[in-house]
Amino acid sequence: MSVSAVDSAVLWLVIGYIGLHAFASRLSFFVVLGSIDDVPSWFESALRFVPPAVFAAFVVPAVVAPAGTVVSPIGSPHFIAGVVAGLIAWRTGSLHGTIIGGMVVFGLARLVVG
C-alpha cells in the first residue's frame, strides 16, 4: 500500500506533468484563436470513446481479478459489489446511490465471505 515503485521526486514530476498538460489543453484554443471547426473529426470522435474504454480498462480487472488473478465470481466481494454498483448506476443513474450501495455491499460481502 505504498508508492514504493515511484519515489516522491518522480511523483512530483508526474503531478507537474498532469497539471501542465491539463492547463495547456484548457488554454489551447484561447491562444490559437481557432474554434471547434478546427478540431479534426477523428479526434472529436475518438474522445467520445475515452470514458468507456478507459474506465472499463480500470474496472474490469479490479472487479474480476482483484488480486491479479481471475477469481470465482461467487464469494468475491469485489465481484459482487462491482456488479451491484453497476446495476445501481444503470437503473438509477445516481452517483451517490452507486457509491454508497456499492461500498455497503462490498463491506457486507467481506464480512460474510471473511
Place this chain on the structure above:
Amino acid sequence: MATADVVAGVRDTAPLLLGIFPFGVIAGAASINAGISPPAVLGLSIAFAGAAQLALVELLREEASVLVMLAAATIINARFSLYSASIAPYLRSGRRAINLPVAYVLNDHSYALSVVKFEGDAATDRLGYYSGSALAVWVTWQVGEIVGIVLGQRVPPAFGLDFIVTIVFIALLVPTLEDTATVAAAVAGGGIALLGMGLPFQLGLLGGAVGGILVGLLVETGVGR
C-alpha cells in the same frame, strides 16, 4: 461582469456541487490512502483533473511505470482541448491576464452548462455566467479534496478505500454506455486490460484504453455505413 449572470452561473451549478464535493473527498482520501503525501495531493487538487488523479491513484497502487501514468493522464485529459475549442470563441479575451485563469478553471460541468446556455442566448454576460459556474466547481473541488486529505489520514487501510475508486469508475462508466459503439469500446477496453494483466508496467491497462478507443471508432464507422 454582470453580477446577475455570475449569480445565475453559481445557481445553475449548485445542484451539481452535491456530486462534485463527495467526488473531491474520495479523490483526496484515496490519494492519501495510496501513499501520496498531503502536499502532493494538494498539488494534484490544484492540477484540477479529478479523473486523471483517480487513475494515477490506481496506477500507483498497481505499481505501473511512470510512462503509463503519463500516457493515461494524457488520454484522460485530452477532452479539455475539445472543451477549449468549443468554448474559447465565446470567452477568449485579448488580454492574456484574463485568459489564463478563465482557461484554468475549465471543467466538465461548467463546460456542459455554459455551451447550452450560450447557444441562442446573446443577452447573457457569458464570461460572468461561466466564471460563476467554474469558480463554484473549483472551490467545491478544492474543499472536497482538503476534507479528503484530512479524512484519508484517519481511515485505516483495511476500510476498503482502494475499492471505492473502482466504484466511482463504475458510476462514471455506466452512463457512457449509450450505444453499440460505446459498449464495444468498453468491452474491448475491459477485455484487453484483463488479458494484459500479466504484462509489465500495467501496459495491459494502457492497451485496454487505446484498444477500446480504436474498437469504438471502428464499430462506429462500420455501423455508420
